Each structure stands twice: as C-alpha cells, then as structure tokens.
C-alpha cells in the first residue's frame with residue numbers, strides 16, 4: 310500500500326510538498342481534494358482540515374507541508390536540498406519561517422482584501438501601523454489602499470531574499486535547496502496576481518531566481534493536473 314497525499318493543485322503548501330516528493334522520487338498516491346468539500350477520510354486523519362496531508366500505510370499522519378518535505382528528502386535527497394552549499398538546514402528553516410510570518414500574511418491581504426474587511430474598516434492600531442509602515446495610527450483604509458499597503462509591506466521580505474541572491478544564484482547557495490523550493494510557490498502567487506506590478510517592484514535578481522525555479526521540468530510535473 311502506498312502513502313496517500315491529500316493535495317490541492319494550486320495550494321502553495323501542497324506544491325512544495327509535491328515538489329519534494331517528486332524530486333525524492335518517493336512513490337505516493339495523489340488524492341486531489343476540493344477545499345470546499347474535503348473528504349471525510351482526510352478530516353478523520355487530520356481534523357484541522359488543511360492540505361497537504363500525508364497518510365502513511367502504518368496510519369501515521371503528517372499534516373504540515375514542511376514536515377512532508379523533510380519526510381520525503383530524508384529518504385532520498387538526490388539534489389542535496391537538505392545540505393545547502395551556503396549556510397545550513399537551520400538557516401533555511403528560519404528563512405522558511407520568515408516567509409510564513411513576514412510574507413504570507415501580507416500576500417493574503419494583498420490578494421484577498423475582501424476576506425479581511427474587519428481589518429480595513431476599523432482604524433489601524435499601533436501594531437498594524439508599524440507593520441504597514443506607509444500608514445500611520447488611526448488611518449482608515451479603502452479595500453484598494455489596504456491591498457496596496459500589504460503589497461508594499463511584503464516587499465521587505467523579498468528584498469531580504471534578494472540580498473542572499475546577490476552572493477549566490479540560490480538561497481541554498483550554488484544550487485537551490487529546501488528554502489528555495491519551500492518559498493518560491495508563495496512568491497509565485499504574488500507574481501501571478503499582477504505580473505507587471507510585481508516586475509516593477511522587485512529586484513531583478515529575485516525575478517530571475519523565481520523564473521528559473523519555475524521553469525524546471527519537475528515543477529511542471531508537480532503542477533500537472535491529476536486525472
């Protein structure tokens with residue numbers, strides 16, 4: 310019996326899990342789910358209801374994308390994703406955590422401001438005003454200006470990434486490693502929302518890094534629709 314991965318094609322967390330599984334060449338049965346109608350077998354295995362979820366033949370469940378990447382790569386890591394040529398695994402995990410805490414919240418608010426209506430219809434508190442540096446305490450946003458402010462706030466993380474990319478072609482150093490593959494699906498989401506705007510805002514090194522990773526044949530395989 311094969312492990313089953315409950316996945317959603319366009320989810321960046323599921324993408325990075327599938328990418329590691331693809332590169333590690335670990336046999337897994339893919340189960341594409343509809344987020345609005347999650348299968349009960351998946352929810353029984355992982356009641357928190359997020360994808361990806363990996364269910365192993367012995368009943369163990371791994372329901373965090375990064376853990377699924379590590380599970381696959383610990384079995385087979387042909388490209389050395391866990392052994393970056395610059396820095397180490399701990400540095401990469403810290404960068405991935407920074408993507409989660411300092412980029413993803415801004416990405417979501419940029420792309421889907423209507424989901425955060427309560428945030429832009431009430432005056433900014435001190436904490437949010439600090440996070441959205443362009444705005445001061447007490448500012449009331451429109452939906453568009455809220456989205457714009459989060460696009461701008463997200464640039465700080467991208468600038469940090471690009472600093473690493475001036476010294477080496479990948480976050481992992483000479484060749485891409487765990488952090489590259491774990492982070493680029495989120496950067497891709499921002500780029501795809503409005504490519505011209507993204508191109509204008511980000512450093513050229515970052516654009517080049519993203520486009521090279523996404524042009525890999527294995528990413529295409531990861532994004533191919535399951536029938």
Ligand SMILES: N[C@@H](CCC(=O)N[C@@H](CS)C(=O)NCC(=O)O)C(=O)O
Nearest residue numbers: 320321322344359360361372373374
């Ligand atoms: N920390 C989780 C986050 C996964 C996550 O939030 N996935 C989203 C889809 S991109 C999800 O399943 N959301 C629940 C839903 O939309 O119902 C991980 O790394 O696996």
